[in-house]
Amino acid sequence: MDPPLFSRDFFRPPLWHDWGEGFVRQTRCEGLPEPQWGLWNSTLAQELGLPEAPTQEASAYFSGNGPQMPWCSAYAGHQFGLWAGLLGDGRAHTLGRIPAGNQEIQLKGAGMTPYSRRGDGRAVLRSSLREYLGSEAMAGLGIPTTRALALMTSHLPVRRETRETAAVVARVAPSFLRFGHVEHLAWHGFPTELKRLLDLLMVFHYPEARHQPNPVLSVLEEVVERTAHLMAAWQSVGFCHGVMNTDNMSLLGLTLDYGPFAFLDRFDPQFIGNHSDQEGRYAYDQQPWIGAWNCAVLGSALSALIDDEKGIQVVLGRYNTLFATSLLNRFRRKLGLQQALPGDQPLVDTLLSLLHQNRADFTRFFRFLAQDAVQTEPARLEEEEEFQGPSPWTEWVRDYQERCAREEGSALARAQGMRAINPKYVLRTYLAELAIRQAQQGDFAMARNLESVLRTPCDEHPEFSSWALAPPDWAGALTLSCSS
Template sequence: MTSAIAIDSPATNTSGLNWVNSFAALGPDFYTELQPTPLPAPYWVGKSRALARELGLEDHWLESADTLEALTGNRLLPGSGPLASVYSGHQFGVWAGQLGDGRALLLGEIDSPSGPQEMQLKGAGQTPYSRMGDGRAVLRSSIREFLCSEAMHGLGIPTTRALCVTGSDAPVRREEIETAAVVTRTAPSFIRFGHFEHFSYTGQHAQLKALADYVIDRFYPACREAPQPYAALLEAVSERTAHLMAAWQAVGFCHGVMNTDNMSILGLTMDYGPFQFLDAFDPGHICNHSDAQGRYAYNRQPNMAYWNLFCLGQALLPLIGEQELALAALEPYKTQFPEALYARMRGKLGLADERPEDKALVDDCFKLLAAGKTDYSIFWRRLNGFTPQSGHEPVRDLFFDRESFNAWALQYSERLAGVDAELRAGLMHRNNPKFVLRNHLGEEAIRAAKLKDFSGVDTLLALLQSPCEEHPGHDSFAGFPPDWASSIEISCSS
């Protein structure tokens, strides 16, 4: 790898970025200041102009050579203050000790029309927390993260965002030699459960309190008025996490590596690695080839989220004081997750109101899909055209066991009695995407990008940013996966 290139002088601030950098104000116990490691001859791979507009960036900013260099780590954005934060965490259920931003640099926090947003470069070189790693990201994984970040936002699921990907032909060794890339990520905050675990496990309770106070004052101000603000913080995070898990399960998203250092204190989806959207509906599906025990299988994600929240509760215990208060703060997760999941599933079924029989209708639907290993996204999209009067053939054709489908279809038809057809159609259109980032679609875009053809990245981005629209002429992106898709192996290095 090339790392001897000098960082140029700061880029011209033509974007009008106004830096706040509130995390840096916490002090050096929380991070190490350092410069990114430059990459030679960078080039654009993908850009989210939609996110750029939300950040208040001028259209020409993402076209300039200065910006390309800055977002590759070759020069500094005026007002930024690059740093790598320290955190710890449990990885696959085992305490891993100190971790930290091993290949990510927080440039700082900008003031935007949508509120303060941190800007981070992933793949910008080694940090004190790289743990023998090279600090780099490769083109393959960077494209996957870029596309999935924006896809999740398009689906209405809380997530970190991705502004762009830049590439370089600098070699990076993984299982084989690949080329380097840098993703520019944004979020209100990248603080993780692991940040709290770090200061709690190392006995740095003053820093733990400073971090908790920062998070409360900046993101959860209502907790400050509670009798026990830190228990209230844990409860608020539990509630956000419950709603996030419901969103993942409803859309068929598998994260693949739900370690505590990959869990956002704001209830955002973050750190996209071996993720996958389900093809065939298999509740026990394991998307991460490195997860031999299936700890993070699709149907285990809700319980793993609760396990991670329990770890967060342990980390906050020095501030909460009483174990009973911490346990009570976790209780809302147990009720809010199923409530949120069934609410989302009612939306997918086009049901605006809740009735006692809805739980059985949803549960029976999941059983039907699992028994037939039915394509999850295609089933829900085709269901948009289901009516009690139709023959249901487009949906029925997805099942070998027609009789089981017929029984469920009768159950669903009876539930639709009296339901406003136009209201139902609108709900289903908004909740049943036509386009999701299937592994084979990402793989095809990556293969082309390795040959410097980035049109596949651009096309997928456009489809995934408005996934429920029809996008005429692009039906092939919403079809069944090819046979070779099942052979794609995604691991933690992805």
């Protein structure tokens, strides 16, 4: 029988809780003084067997004021391409697993941990709300991600670039294990724990790998595949992570750690979402390559357990093909193309070039293309002022129309399918900023409405149609950094 909700024994220990001080430490949260509810994800809560409405008991746990001793893990990583050594959960406390779905719940911002280094272990309302909305926006788009369950606020002052107030976001995932966990155990002399980590991954997340001739190599192969598909998913919706360090890469292929992320407005392949990234290492067009680079680092860290260098290189070598195929298939669906024909890649490449040259809004373009009239009269694209620029669309529109004619099914059915996958709404940076400004005044109405709209981003939501417009001019001045 499961223990009562939010009793002392409600959270089961994480699967890695007994791996010794080289990997995990227990420590109490500092918690938030006088915590207040900001957001409670009632939809996710019900999926997890938790109350639809937040309770007083939940408030204590999700503000870091519960009676339990959470767990914090050590990990390492490469940050901006350089080895950073020991890192770890500097402001994350894992409460444990909950019975429903065997999901881990982790608090971010509940105070210092043994791995805080010179940090204060806190998170501010601004970054916490962005993570909450960002992860739920990605879930609404069907992209693998950690989830957000709760957001707690406090008047506790926290100093970043300016004086802000503290917050804690409770996030959920089957596991928060990262590439960096493997790196830490491999390069800091914990071979037994590294083997246990791979055994855990195989038992709970990659069970088919256990039956392969080289099980650890099979795990690497699956992680490489998931990472390639994840990068394709990001690119297809114009998502820019901002800090793709190896310690921010999930071993389960989830979008992890929402810092200076952004969704593209006007299409720019070299868009840099993080103004701390002065070299543009994590720009939009670099994300696929960085995914491959991070997988190579993971392969190197696992080499002692695999003992098959040629096999590792073969697995890593599949990344580019997996990514390219996955991305092309996603763009086919965005264009309403069900068949795979030889000329599809040039059609997509030309389109992306035109989007860039004409500074067209990425999300709005594909949504516009999905309208019934466009499917029957593609030349209308030339008449739309927001898509006009130095490069005419005439030739591409003709090629696209000819390509659509080779598809089975009606134009109406094609448009309906396109509207089902091309979002009308994404979490644009300026929308998050407006929600943050209101939340800082104690008003979470816009944040709750955004959460609701982003849960079904392809629906019309006519009462919020202004959120689907191109961003206002002032949005161009917004910048994001690693503290975002």
